[in-house]
Amino acid sequence: MRPVRTALAGALLGALTLAACGQSTGTPETASATPTPAASSQAAGFPVTVQAGNGPVTVAARPARVVSLSPTATESLFAIGAGPQVTAVDDQSTYPAEAPKTKLSGFKPNAEAIIAEKPDLVVLANDTGGVVAALTKVGIPVLLEPAATKLEESYDEIADLGAATGNKAKADEVAEGMKRQISELTADAPKDGKLTYFHELDNTPYSVTSSTFIGQIYGMFGLTNIADKAPDAAGGYPKLSSEFVAKADPDLIFLADTKCCGQSKETLAKRPGWGGLTAIKKDRVIALDDDIASRWGPRVVDLVKTVGEAVKRAGT
Secondary structure, three states: OOOEEEOHHHHHHHHHHHHHHHOOOOOHHHHOOOOOHHHHHHHOOOOEEEEEOOEEEEEOOOOOOEEEEOHHHHHHHHHOOOHHHEEEEOOOOOOOOOOOEOOOOOOOOOHHHHHOOOOOEEEEOOOHHHHHHHHHHOOOOEEEOOOOOOHHHHHHHHHHHHHHHOOHHHHHHHHHHHHHHHHHHHOOOOOOOOOEEEEEOOOOOEOOOOOOHHHHHHHOOOOEEHHHHOOOOHHHOOEOOHHHHHHHOOOEEEEOOOOOOOOOHHHHHOOOOOOOOHHHHOOOEEEOOOOOOOOOOOOHHHHHHHHHHHHHHHHO
């Protein structure tokens, strides 16, 4: 976990401000005048220091121009109520629909193009081409939030975003809601490992092992992953042969390539040796939303629900 803590400077500033208020000789109307931006930021808990993937990052004041170059972060920012603060997102941030999508790239971030958006906070998933250093050099706070490898990291990243944008309470609410719903959805799941599955990333086909984030999701339902026996685990994302999948004959097939590659039960049935697979014959091919199946933000709950429903149908 990367703990979120308020900067010491904020605490000192708060003490000084309280002392000044105590010494005020103005009228009640003067004392309750509209607070300055600095006072507003202080009241919201700023400055704040967040432990991100690039180390401790201090955000001096509540950001008003947030640039997100991570689809997962974009979804999380809007879920925690920071949407109005987001002024630009990358070209892959397709959810929610109102996100201000631009031509900015999260895969190949361009520091100059990002700076042109005049951000007071930038959220990235990858530090490609030294972009973090380039932005930090000109005084822009940058949160590096790599793809989560387990659920706890998803919750932690949501907490980071909440603290950095002044939406901590809502972020905590979102994370706790995710935990509660996932716990409820997996509470009665079978844990005997009798059902096997194949998760397809694309029609190459690439898959995932149980060590990956999504592999752990399936593990919550006691499913056995056929990709765990792949000759080359390839860091958790092995390329499987058609023959390997056909021989394993999984009980369930989850397709995370319905948008990108147009895959379905019908297209799978046309692959050599796949027409007789158990999952196809018993109508256990589950079409996933590519985005939900690859972004580890609040919509992970939707993925868990889909997997749970598929397991229940297969067990009846």
